Amino acid sequence: MKKVLAFVILTLILSISFAYAQTGYTNISSIALYNDTDYSSKINDTLKISTKLHILNETEDWYYVKTTNGKTGWIEKYFVTVPSQRFVVNNTNNQINIRTSPTTSAKAVGQLAPGEKINYVDTYHSWHIIEFGGDECYIASWLTDIEYAASQEIILLYDTINIRDNASTSSKVIAQGNKNDTYKVTGEKNGWLQIRLPDGKTGYVAGWLTSYNSNYFSEGSQGHKKTTDELNLRTGPSVNNSRITTLKSGESITVVETVDGWSKIVASSGIIGWVNDYYLKDVYPLSGKVILLDPGHGGKDPGAISFSGKYEKHINLEVANKLKNALEALGAKVHMTRSSDTYIANKERGRMADRLNADIFLSIHHNSLNNSDYFGLSTYYNTIKYKSPSHGYNLAEAIYLNAITINGVYRDGILDRNFEVLRETNRPAALIEIGFMSNPQEEMNIHNVSFQNVMVEKIANGIADYFNN
Numbered sequence: 001m002k003k004v005l006a007f008v009i010l011t012l013i014l015s016i017s018f019a020y021a022q023t024g025y026t027n028i029s030s031i032a033l034y035n036d037t038d039y040s041s042k043i044n045d046t047l048k049i050s051t052k053l054h055i056l057n058e059t060e061d062w063y064y065v066k067t068t069n070g071k072t073g074w075i076e077k078y079f080v081t082v083p084s085q086r087f088v089v090n091n092t093n094n095q096i097n098i099r100t101s102p103t104t105s106a107k108a109v110g111q112l113a114p115g116e117k118i119n120y121v122d123t124y125h126s127w128h129i130i131e132f133g134g135d136e137c138y139i140a141s142w143l144t145d146i147e148y149a150a151s152q153e154i155i156l157l158y159d160t161i162n163i164r165d166n167a168s169t170s171s172k173v174i175a176q177g178n179k180n181d182t183y184k185v186t187g188e189k190n191g192w193l194q195i196r197l198p199d200g201k202t203g204y205v206a207g208w209l210t211s212y213n214s215n216y217f218s219e220g221s222q223g224h225k226k227t228t229d230e231l232n233l234r235t236g237p238s239v240n241n242s243r244i245t246t247l248k249s250g251e252s253i254t255v256v257e258t259v260d261g262w263s264k265i266v267a268s269s270g271i272i273g274w275v276n277d278y279y280l281k282d283v284y285p286l287s288g289k290v291i292l293l294d295p296g297h298g299g300k301d302p303g304a305i306s307f308s309g310k311y312e313k314h315i316n317l318e319v320a321n322k323l324k325n326a327l328e329a330l331g332a333k334v335h336m337t338r339s340s341d342t343y344i345a346n347k348e349r350g351r352m353a354d355r356l357n358a359d360i361f362l363s364i365h366h367n368s369l370n371n372s373d374y375f376g377l378s379t380y381y382n383t384i385k386y387k388s389p390s391h392g393y394n395l396a397e398a399i400y401l402n403a404i405t406i407n408g409v410y411r412d413g414i415l416d417r418n419f420e421v422l423r424e425t426n427r428p429a430a431l432i433e434i435g436f437m438s439n440p441q442e443e444m445n446i447h448n449v450s451f452q453n454v455m456v457e458k459i460a461n462g463i464a465d466y467f468n469n
Contacts, residue, residue: 053065109133163204262274291334295316403462405458
Protein backbone atom coordinates (compact mmCIF):
# COMPACT_ATOMS: atom_id res chain seq x y z
CA MET A 1 0.00 0.00 0.00
CA LYS A 2 2.85 2.41 0.82
CA LYS A 3 4.44 1.81 -2.59
CA VAL A 4 1.14 2.56 -4.36
CA LEU A 5 0.65 5.73 -2.34
CA ALA A 6 4.21 6.88 -3.07
CA PHE A 7 3.63 6.29 -6.79
CA VAL A 8 0.38 8.31 -6.70
CA ILE A 9 2.10 11.20 -4.90
CA LEU A 10 5.02 11.16 -7.37
CA THR A 11 2.63 11.13 -10.33
CA LEU A 12 0.71 14.07 -8.86
CA ILE A 13 3.90 16.09 -8.33
CA LEU A 14 5.12 15.37 -11.87
CA SER A 15 1.77 16.35 -13.40
CA ILE A 16 1.74 19.54 -11.37
CA SER A 17 5.31 20.31 -12.49
CA PHE A 18 4.34 19.93 -16.12
CA ALA A 19 1.33 22.24 -15.72
CA TYR A 20 3.41 24.90 -14.03
CA ALA A 21 6.06 24.84 -16.74
CA GLN A 22 3.34 26.01 -19.12
CA THR A 23 2.83 29.42 -17.47
CA GLY A 24 4.47 32.70 -18.47
CA TYR A 25 3.96 36.47 -18.31
CA THR A 26 4.40 39.19 -20.94
CA ASN A 27 7.37 41.43 -20.19
CA ILE A 28 6.49 44.42 -22.38
CA SER A 29 3.39 46.56 -22.84
CA SER A 30 1.13 46.47 -25.88
CA ILE A 31 2.49 43.34 -27.54
CA ALA A 32 0.74 41.50 -30.36
CA LEU A 33 -0.75 38.03 -30.03
CA TYR A 34 -0.50 36.60 -33.53
CA ASN A 35 -2.61 34.04 -35.34
CA ASP A 36 0.54 32.32 -36.63
CA THR A 37 4.33 32.32 -36.12
CA ASP A 38 4.74 35.15 -38.59
CA TYR A 39 4.90 38.92 -38.08
CA SER A 40 2.67 39.39 -41.10
CA SER A 41 -0.14 37.16 -39.80
CA LYS A 42 -3.38 38.42 -38.26
CA ILE A 43 -3.23 39.96 -34.76
CA ASN A 44 -5.69 38.21 -32.43
CA ASP A 45 -5.19 40.58 -29.50
CA THR A 46 -2.82 43.16 -28.01
CA LEU A 47 -1.61 42.26 -24.53
CA LYS A 48 -0.58 44.42 -21.59
CA ILE A 49 2.59 43.88 -19.61
CA SER A 50 2.34 41.16 -16.89
CA THR A 51 -0.46 39.35 -18.75
CA LYS A 52 -0.61 35.76 -17.52
CA LEU A 53 -0.27 33.21 -20.31
CA HIS A 54 -1.00 29.48 -20.32
CA ILE A 55 1.56 28.00 -22.72
CA LEU A 56 -0.04 25.27 -24.83
CA ASN A 57 2.66 24.64 -27.45
CA GLU A 58 5.95 26.04 -28.68
CA THR A 59 8.41 26.23 -31.55
CA GLU A 60 12.04 27.28 -31.30
CA ASP A 61 11.15 30.99 -31.13
CA TRP A 62 7.41 31.18 -30.37
CA TYR A 63 4.87 30.12 -27.74
CA TYR A 64 1.29 29.21 -28.53
CA VAL A 65 -0.66 30.60 -25.56
CA LYS A 66 -4.08 31.15 -24.05
CA THR A 67 -4.82 34.23 -21.95
CA THR A 68 -7.01 34.20 -18.85
CA ASN A 69 -9.81 35.81 -20.89
CA GLY A 70 -9.72 32.98 -23.44
CA LYS A 71 -7.75 34.55 -26.30
CA THR A 72 -5.31 32.24 -28.08
CA GLY A 73 -2.43 32.85 -30.44
CA TRP A 74 1.32 32.94 -30.94
CA ILE A 75 3.74 35.26 -29.14
CA GLU A 76 7.48 35.47 -29.59
CA LYS A 77 9.40 33.92 -26.68
CA TYR A 78 11.46 37.11 -26.51
CA PHE A 79 8.45 38.87 -24.95
CA VAL A 80 7.52 36.19 -22.41
CA THR A 81 9.11 35.60 -19.02
CA VAL A 82 8.66 32.06 -17.76
CA PRO A 83 9.36 31.96 -14.01
CA SER A 84 11.27 29.09 -12.49
CA GLN A 85 9.25 26.09 -11.35
CA ARG A 86 8.34 26.48 -7.67
CA PHE A 87 6.52 24.61 -4.93
CA VAL A 88 4.91 25.70 -1.68
CA VAL A 89 6.24 23.48 1.12
CA ASN A 90 4.87 22.84 4.59
CA ASN A 91 7.96 22.72 6.82
CA THR A 92 5.92 22.90 10.03
CA ASN A 93 4.65 20.04 12.19
CA ASN A 94 1.00 20.96 11.61
CA GLN A 95 -1.61 20.69 8.86
CA ILE A 96 -2.09 23.99 6.97
CA ASN A 97 -5.48 24.93 5.54
CA ILE A 98 -5.95 25.50 1.80
CA ARG A 99 -8.63 28.15 1.21
CA THR A 100 -10.79 29.48 -1.62
CA SER A 101 -9.69 33.12 -1.19
CA PRO A 102 -6.86 35.03 0.55
CA THR A 103 -8.40 35.40 3.99
CA THR A 104 -8.54 33.24 7.12
CA SER A 105 -12.36 33.48 7.03
CA ALA A 106 -12.55 31.81 3.60
CA LYS A 107 -13.73 28.23 3.19
CA ALA A 108 -11.05 25.57 3.72
CA VAL A 109 -11.12 23.05 0.86
CA GLY A 110 -8.14 20.96 1.89
CA GLN A 111 -4.93 20.82 3.89
CA LEU A 112 -1.21 20.62 3.23
CA ALA A 113 0.40 18.00 5.45
CA PRO A 114 3.77 18.45 7.18
CA GLY A 115 6.57 17.89 4.65
CA GLU A 116 4.14 18.02 1.69
CA LYS A 117 4.70 20.27 -1.32
CA ILE A 118 2.29 21.61 -3.92
CA ASN A 119 2.60 23.66 -7.11
CA TYR A 120 3.13 27.40 -6.57
CA VAL A 121 1.43 29.81 -9.00
CA ASP A 122 1.86 33.30 -7.54
CA THR A 123 1.63 35.38 -4.36
CA TYR A 124 -1.25 37.76 -3.72
CA HIS A 125 -2.21 39.74 -0.60
CA SER A 126 0.40 37.85 1.46
CA TRP A 127 -1.10 34.49 0.46
CA HIS A 128 0.46 32.01 -1.93
CA ILE A 129 -1.71 30.93 -4.86
CA ILE A 130 -1.43 27.19 -5.48
CA GLU A 131 -2.89 24.60 -7.83
CA PHE A 132 -5.24 22.34 -5.88
CA GLY A 133 -7.90 20.02 -7.22
CA GLY A 134 -7.72 21.61 -10.66
CA ASP A 135 -8.36 25.12 -9.27
CA GLU A 136 -6.25 27.99 -8.00
CA CYS A 137 -6.52 28.17 -4.20
CA TYR A 138 -4.75 30.04 -1.40
CA ILE A 139 -2.45 29.10 1.45
CA ALA A 140 -0.90 31.35 4.12
CA SER A 141 2.59 32.49 3.10
CA TRP A 142 3.68 32.98 6.71
CA LEU A 143 3.14 29.29 7.45
CA THR A 144 4.90 27.92 4.36
CA ASP A 145 8.16 28.09 2.41
CA ILE A 146 8.88 28.32 -1.32
CA GLU A 147 11.14 25.67 -2.85
CA TYR A 148 12.51 25.63 -6.39
CA ALA A 149 12.72 22.61 -8.65
CA ALA A 150 16.17 21.22 -9.40
CA SER A 151 18.36 22.93 -12.02
CA GLN A 152 16.32 26.16 -12.14
CA GLU A 153 18.47 29.27 -12.76
CA ILE A 154 18.36 33.03 -12.29
CA ILE A 155 20.46 35.71 -13.99
CA LEU A 156 22.02 38.76 -12.34
CA LEU A 157 21.09 42.09 -13.96
CA TYR A 158 23.87 44.34 -12.62
CA ASP A 159 27.55 44.30 -11.66
CA THR A 160 28.94 43.92 -8.13
CA ILE A 161 25.85 42.38 -6.56
CA ASN A 162 26.25 41.26 -2.96
CA ILE A 163 25.41 37.67 -2.07
CA ARG A 164 24.62 37.30 1.63
CA ASP A 165 24.38 34.54 4.20
CA ASN A 166 20.71 35.30 4.90
CA ALA A 167 17.69 37.00 3.30
CA SER A 168 18.44 40.46 4.66
CA THR A 169 20.36 43.59 3.70
CA SER A 170 21.90 43.52 7.19
CA SER A 171 23.33 40.00 6.87
CA LYS A 172 26.95 39.14 6.06
CA VAL A 173 28.24 39.45 2.48
CA ILE A 174 29.80 36.10 1.53
CA ALA A 175 30.33 36.60 -2.23
CA GLN A 176 29.67 38.97 -5.13
CA GLY A 177 28.31 38.43 -8.62
CA ASN A 178 28.20 40.43 -11.85
CA LYS A 179 25.80 41.11 -14.69
CA ASN A 180 24.78 38.00 -16.66
CA ASP A 181 26.17 35.59 -14.04
CA THR A 182 23.83 32.62 -13.62
CA TYR A 183 23.13 30.65 -10.47
CA LYS A 184 21.03 27.63 -9.58
CA VAL A 185 18.17 28.84 -7.37
CA THR A 186 16.84 26.61 -4.61
CA GLY A 187 14.45 28.73 -2.55
CA GLU A 188 12.78 32.08 -1.96
CA LYS A 189 12.32 34.09 1.21
CA ASN A 190 11.01 37.61 1.79
CA GLY A 191 11.78 38.77 -1.75
CA TRP A 192 15.25 37.19 -1.71
CA LEU A 193 16.40 34.15 -3.71
CA GLN A 194 18.48 31.36 -2.21
CA ILE A 195 21.18 30.36 -4.70
CA ARG A 196 23.87 27.69 -4.97
CA LEU A 197 27.42 29.08 -5.06
CA PRO A 198 30.31 27.49 -7.04
CA ASP A 199 31.76 26.02 -3.82
CA GLY A 200 28.49 24.22 -3.14
CA LYS A 201 27.40 26.51 -0.32
CA THR A 202 24.19 28.54 -0.48
CA GLY A 203 23.64 32.29 -0.23
CA TYR A 204 20.91 34.85 -0.77
CA VAL A 205 20.60 37.54 -3.46
CA ALA A 206 17.99 40.30 -3.61
CA GLY A 207 15.27 39.23 -6.04
CA TRP A 208 14.95 42.71 -7.55
CA LEU A 209 18.50 42.42 -8.92
CA THR A 210 17.74 39.23 -10.86
CA SER A 211 15.72 37.87 -13.78
CA TYR A 212 14.45 34.41 -14.68
CA ASN A 213 15.50 34.81 -18.29
CA SER A 214 17.68 37.22 -20.24
CA ASN A 215 15.86 39.53 -22.64
CA TYR A 216 15.84 43.19 -23.61
CA PHE A 217 13.31 44.07 -20.93
CA SER A 218 15.23 42.64 -18.00
CA GLU A 219 18.47 44.16 -19.29
CA GLY A 220 16.94 47.62 -19.65
CA SER A 221 17.85 48.28 -23.31
CA GLN A 222 14.36 49.44 -24.28
CA GLY A 223 14.50 52.55 -26.49
CA HIS A 224 11.86 55.19 -27.25
CA LYS A 225 11.87 56.53 -30.81
CA LYS A 226 9.65 58.08 -33.49
CA THR A 227 9.54 57.63 -37.24
CA THR A 228 10.72 60.64 -39.27
CA ASP A 229 8.88 59.61 -42.43
CA GLU A 230 6.50 56.94 -43.67
CA LEU A 231 8.42 53.75 -43.06
CA ASN A 232 8.09 50.15 -44.19
CA LEU A 233 7.86 47.60 -41.39
CA ARG A 234 9.46 44.34 -42.50
CA THR A 235 9.68 40.74 -41.30
CA GLY A 236 13.47 40.92 -40.97
CA PRO A 237 16.45 43.33 -40.95
CA SER A 238 16.77 43.83 -44.72
CA VAL A 239 14.96 45.36 -47.69
CA ASN A 240 14.82 41.80 -49.01
CA ASN A 241 12.41 40.82 -46.24
CA SER A 242 8.66 41.09 -46.84
CA ARG A 243 6.81 44.30 -45.99
CA ILE A 244 4.25 43.89 -43.22
CA THR A 245 2.77 47.39 -43.26
CA THR A 246 3.79 51.04 -43.53
CA LEU A 247 4.19 53.08 -40.35
CA LYS A 248 3.05 56.70 -40.40
CA SER A 249 5.49 59.57 -40.01
CA GLY A 250 5.79 60.61 -36.35
CA GLU A 251 4.59 57.26 -34.99
CA SER A 252 5.94 56.31 -31.57
CA ILE A 253 7.69 52.94 -31.40
CA THR A 254 9.77 50.93 -28.93
CA VAL A 255 13.11 49.55 -30.05
CA VAL A 256 14.03 46.19 -28.55
CA GLU A 257 17.01 45.11 -30.66
CA THR A 258 19.39 46.54 -33.29
CA VAL A 259 21.30 44.71 -36.05
CA ASP A 260 23.50 46.38 -38.70
CA GLY A 261 21.50 49.60 -39.04
CA TRP A 262 18.10 47.95 -38.56
CA SER A 263 15.92 47.97 -35.45
CA LYS A 264 13.44 45.41 -34.23
CA ILE A 265 10.50 47.45 -32.95
CA VAL A 266 7.12 47.17 -31.27
CA ALA A 267 4.60 49.71 -32.59
CA SER A 268 1.89 51.24 -30.41
CA SER A 269 -0.58 48.75 -31.93
CA GLY A 270 1.57 45.88 -30.64
CA ILE A 271 2.74 44.80 -34.08
CA ILE A 272 6.38 43.66 -34.33
CA GLY A 273 8.83 44.07 -37.19
CA TRP A 274 12.08 45.56 -38.45
CA VAL A 275 12.73 49.09 -39.72
CA ASN A 276 15.71 51.00 -41.10
CA ASP A 277 17.37 53.07 -38.36
CA TYR A 278 17.90 56.00 -40.74
CA TYR A 279 14.21 56.90 -40.42
CA LEU A 280 14.10 56.87 -36.61
CA LYS A 281 14.89 59.59 -34.09
CA ASP A 282 15.27 59.49 -30.32
CA VAL A 283 12.41 60.99 -28.35
CA TYR A 284 11.57 61.72 -24.74
CA PRO A 285 8.33 59.76 -24.20
CA LEU A 286 7.08 62.18 -21.51
CA SER A 287 8.02 65.38 -23.32
CA GLY A 288 5.39 68.09 -22.65
CA LYS A 289 3.74 66.14 -19.82
CA VAL A 290 3.17 67.86 -16.47
CA ILE A 291 3.31 65.52 -13.48
CA LEU A 292 2.66 66.27 -9.83
CA LEU A 293 4.32 63.88 -7.37
CA ASP A 294 3.04 63.78 -3.82
CA PRO A 295 5.36 62.37 -1.14
CA GLY A 296 2.72 61.35 1.39
CA HIS A 297 2.56 62.75 4.94
CA GLY A 298 5.25 65.15 6.27
CA GLY A 299 5.84 67.58 9.13
CA LYS A 300 3.57 66.84 12.09
CA ASP A 301 2.14 63.84 10.19
CA PRO A 302 4.79 61.05 10.23
CA GLY A 303 2.61 58.52 8.43
CA ALA A 304 3.30 54.91 9.32
CA ILE A 305 5.96 54.13 11.89
CA SER A 306 7.90 51.09 10.75
CA PHE A 307 8.72 47.88 12.57
CA SER A 308 12.11 49.39 13.51
CA GLY A 309 10.77 52.85 14.32
CA LYS A 310 11.39 54.70 11.04
CA TYR A 311 8.90 57.30 9.78
CA GLU A 312 7.07 56.78 6.50
CA LYS A 313 7.20 60.49 5.63
CA HIS A 314 10.98 60.30 5.11
CA ILE A 315 11.08 57.31 2.76
CA ASN A 316 8.14 58.71 0.77
CA LEU A 317 10.23 61.81 0.06
CA GLU A 318 13.34 59.76 -0.78
CA VAL A 319 11.47 57.74 -3.40
CA ALA A 320 9.65 60.80 -4.78
CA ASN A 321 12.96 62.62 -5.34
CA LYS A 322 14.39 59.63 -7.20
CA LEU A 323 11.22 59.33 -9.28
CA LYS A 324 11.29 63.04 -10.10
CA ASN A 325 14.77 62.61 -11.58
CA ALA A 326 13.71 59.54 -13.58
CA LEU A 327 10.63 61.26 -15.02
CA GLU A 328 12.56 64.40 -15.91
CA ALA A 329 15.07 62.22 -17.78
CA LEU A 330 12.10 61.02 -19.87
CA GLY A 331 11.14 64.61 -20.67
CA ALA A 332 8.43 65.38 -18.11
CA LYS A 333 7.95 68.63 -16.20
CA VAL A 334 7.72 67.40 -12.60
CA HIS A 335 6.35 69.27 -9.58
CA MET A 336 6.30 68.11 -5.95
CA THR A 337 3.66 68.81 -3.32
CA ARG A 338 6.52 69.03 -0.83
CA SER A 339 10.31 68.95 -1.15
CA SER A 340 11.08 68.94 2.58
CA ASP A 341 9.63 67.70 5.87
CA THR A 342 6.57 69.94 5.83
CA TYR A 343 2.89 69.32 6.54
CA ILE A 344 0.32 69.79 3.76
CA ALA A 345 -3.35 68.84 4.08
CA ASN A 346 -4.45 66.03 1.75
CA LYS A 347 -7.17 68.24 0.29
CA GLU A 348 -4.57 70.85 -0.67
CA ARG A 349 -2.33 68.25 -2.32
CA GLY A 350 -5.07 67.17 -4.69
CA ARG A 351 -6.15 70.70 -5.51
CA MET A 352 -2.54 71.61 -6.32
CA ALA A 353 -2.79 69.25 -9.31
CA ASP A 354 -5.76 71.25 -10.61
CA ARG A 355 -3.94 74.59 -10.28
CA LEU A 356 -0.96 73.19 -12.18
CA ASN A 357 -3.27 71.60 -14.78
CA ALA A 358 -1.16 68.49 -14.29
CA ASP A 359 -1.58 65.60 -16.72
CA ILE A 360 -1.41 63.16 -13.80
CA PHE A 361 -1.13 63.17 -10.00
CA LEU A 362 0.71 60.37 -8.18
CA SER A 363 0.82 60.06 -4.39
CA ILE A 364 3.69 57.95 -3.01
CA HIS A 365 3.26 55.94 0.19
CA HIS A 366 4.45 52.87 2.09
CA ASN A 367 1.93 50.66 3.83
CA SER A 368 1.43 49.47 7.40
CA LEU A 369 -0.85 47.12 9.36
CA ASN A 370 -1.00 45.83 12.90
CA ASN A 371 -0.26 42.39 11.43
CA SER A 372 3.47 42.10 10.64
CA ASP A 373 2.88 39.09 8.35
CA TYR A 374 1.44 41.21 5.53
CA PHE A 375 3.54 42.36 2.57
CA GLY A 376 3.12 43.42 -1.06
CA LEU A 377 2.68 46.36 -3.42
CA SER A 378 -0.67 47.96 -4.23
CA THR A 379 -1.98 50.91 -6.23
CA TYR A 380 -5.21 52.87 -5.74
CA TYR A 381 -7.67 54.96 -7.70
CA ASN A 382 -10.96 56.63 -6.76
CA THR A 383 -14.43 56.34 -8.30
CA ILE A 384 -16.43 57.97 -5.50
CA LYS A 385 -16.28 61.28 -7.33
CA TYR A 386 -15.37 60.01 -10.80
CA LYS A 387 -17.78 57.35 -12.03
CA SER A 388 -15.56 56.26 -14.90
CA PRO A 389 -12.80 54.01 -13.52
CA SER A 390 -10.60 55.00 -16.46
CA HIS A 391 -10.06 58.41 -14.81
CA GLY A 392 -7.49 56.99 -12.40
CA TYR A 393 -7.66 53.24 -12.90
CA ASN A 394 -5.61 53.23 -16.11
CA LEU A 395 -2.81 55.10 -14.36
CA ALA A 396 -2.94 52.85 -11.28
CA GLU A 397 -2.97 49.75 -13.48
CA ALA A 398 -0.06 50.83 -15.72
CA ILE A 399 2.16 51.53 -12.72
CA TYR A 400 1.13 48.34 -10.93
CA LEU A 401 1.66 46.02 -13.90
CA ASN A 402 5.18 47.37 -14.41
CA ALA A 403 6.12 47.29 -10.73
CA ILE A 404 5.16 43.64 -10.23
CA THR A 405 7.60 42.54 -12.95
CA ILE A 406 10.32 42.99 -10.32
CA ASN A 407 11.41 39.70 -8.75
CA GLY A 408 10.72 39.82 -5.04
CA VAL A 409 7.82 42.27 -5.35
CA TYR A 410 4.50 40.62 -4.56
CA ARG A 411 0.99 41.63 -5.62
CA ASP A 412 -1.42 43.27 -3.21
CA GLY A 413 -3.87 44.55 -5.84
CA ILE A 414 -5.26 47.55 -7.75
CA LEU A 415 -7.94 48.95 -5.46
CA ASP A 416 -10.74 51.56 -5.57
CA ARG A 417 -10.57 53.65 -2.40
CA ASN A 418 -12.16 56.91 -1.26
CA PHE A 419 -8.86 58.57 -0.35
CA GLU A 420 -9.17 62.32 0.14
CA VAL A 421 -5.92 63.02 -1.68
CA LEU A 422 -7.34 61.33 -4.81
CA ARG A 423 -10.89 62.64 -4.76
CA GLU A 424 -9.89 66.30 -4.31
CA THR A 425 -8.52 66.67 -7.82
CA ASN A 426 -10.07 66.73 -11.26
CA ARG A 427 -6.88 65.32 -12.80
CA PRO A 428 -6.20 61.58 -13.37
CA ALA A 429 -4.83 60.47 -10.01
CA ALA A 430 -3.37 57.35 -8.40
CA LEU A 431 -1.67 56.36 -5.17
CA ILE A 432 0.98 53.69 -4.69
CA GLU A 433 1.82 51.76 -1.52
CA ILE A 434 5.25 50.34 -2.33
CA GLY A 435 5.47 47.88 0.54
CA PHE A 436 4.64 47.23 4.19
CA MET A 437 6.85 49.04 6.69
CA SER A 438 5.17 46.96 9.40
CA ASN A 439 6.72 43.78 7.96
CA PRO A 440 10.32 43.58 9.28
CA GLN A 441 11.71 41.88 6.16
CA GLU A 442 9.92 44.09 3.65
CA GLU A 443 10.87 47.18 5.65
CA MET A 444 14.57 46.37 5.10
CA ASN A 445 13.97 45.85 1.40
CA ILE A 446 12.15 49.14 0.79
CA HIS A 447 14.85 51.13 2.57
CA ASN A 448 17.52 49.59 0.32
CA VAL A 449 18.86 52.05 -2.30
CA SER A 450 19.12 49.42 -5.05
CA PHE A 451 15.51 48.38 -4.44
CA GLN A 452 14.37 52.01 -4.63
CA ASN A 453 16.28 52.55 -7.88
CA VAL A 454 14.73 49.50 -9.56
CA MET A 455 11.26 50.41 -8.27
CA VAL A 456 11.54 53.99 -9.51
CA GLU A 457 12.54 52.74 -12.97
CA LYS A 458 9.45 50.51 -13.14
CA ILE A 459 7.09 53.26 -11.91
CA ALA A 460 8.50 55.59 -14.56
CA ASN A 461 7.98 52.90 -17.21
CA GLY A 462 4.39 52.51 -16.03
CA ILE A 463 3.75 56.24 -16.36
CA ALA A 464 5.21 56.19 -19.87
CA ASP A 465 2.93 53.24 -20.72
CA TYR A 466 -0.07 55.17 -19.41
CA PHE A 467 0.57 58.03 -21.84
CA ASN A 468 1.39 55.73 -24.75
CA ASN A 469 -1.80 53.63 -24.54
